[in-house]
C-alpha cells in the first residue's frame with residue numbers, strides 16, 4: 001500500500017524541470033518547483049524543521065503557542081505542522097500581505113495580526129516587534145526564521161541532497177532568490193561540500209540590500225533602500241541565515257524584470273510561480289546564457305502565482321507599467 005501517514009510526509013522531493021522553451025542556450029536550465037509542497041511553497045520545509053528543532057530543544061511544550069513574523073508562506077508551513085502537532089499559531093504580518101494570504105492562514109486555524117509596512121523593523125509597530133510582544137505576553141515560542149539555523153538546516157538536509165540526486169551530481173550553478181537566506185545558504189553548503197566548484201548566485205530585488213552588501217561589504221546608502229513590488233524576497237537588513245561564505249555573487253533584478261519573467265515563464269512553460277520565482281528565473285537565465293553545453297544551472301520557484309492573483313493579473317501589472 002502507498003498510504004502516507006499524514007500530509008507532512010509529502011513535504012519536499014519536489015520535481016526538477018528543464019526550461020527548454022524559456023531558455024534556448026546550450027546549457028541546461030532547470031527549476032525546482034516548490035508549489036508541489038502540501039502548503040504550496042518552499043516554506044513547508046522549514047515549517048517542519050523549525051518546529052522539530054524547538055521540540056527537540058524543549059522550547060515547545062504540548063499545546064504550546066508559536067508566533068512568527070511572516071509574509072505568508074512560512075505561516076502556512078508552520079500552520080500545517082502546528083495543527084497536526086497540536087500547537088496554536090499566531091502570525092504577525094506586514095500590511096503588504098495580500099488578503100488571500102490572510103484568509104489562507106486563517107483557514108489553517110492561525111491567528112493573523114497585520115502591522116504597518118512602512119515603519120522600520122525596530123519600530124514597536126513593526127510586525128517583527130509585534131511578534132516579540134506576543135511572545136512575551138503569551139509565553140509563545142518565536143522560531144525567528146531570519147536567525148534560526150533550523151531554517152538553512154532544512155535545506156541542507158533536504159533541498160541540497162534532492163538537487164544533487166536529481167542532477168546526478170552534475171549541477172554546476174545554484175541560483176536562487178534571497179529572503180531570509182535559508183534556501184540559498186543551506187542548499188549551497190550541502191552542494192559545495194559535495195563539489196566546491198559549484199557556483200552559487202543569489203537573486204536580490206532593487207530596493208533591497210543584499211546585492212550592494214555582497215559587492216561592497218557595507219549597507220547601501222539610505223536612498224537606495226526602498227519598497228518594491230516583488231513578494232517574499234529582499235530585505236532592509238542582513239539576516240543571520242544569509243551565509244555569505246557560500247554565496248559567490250548576487251544579481252539584483254528590477255520589479256519589472258521579476259513580473260515580466262513570471263508571466264513569460266507561465267506562458268512558455270505552463271509553470272505559474274510567484275514574482276520571486278520570476279526574479280530567480282530571470283537571474284538564472286542571465287547566468288546560463290553564455291555557458292557551454294555540460295553546464296547545469298538549477299534555480300528554484302518558491303511558490304505559486306495563484307497565491308498572488310490580486311497582483312498577478314493584467315490590470316494590476318499594466319497600471320504599474322510592469323507589462324504593456
Ligand SMILES: Cc1ncc(COP(=O)(O)O)c(C=O)c1O
Pocket residue numbers: 043071073074177178179180181182183184231232233274276277302303
Ligand atoms: C515567495 C518567497 N520567495 C522567496 C523567499 C526567499 O526564501 P528564503 O527565505 O529561504 O531566502 C521567500 C521567503 O522568505 C518567499 O516567501
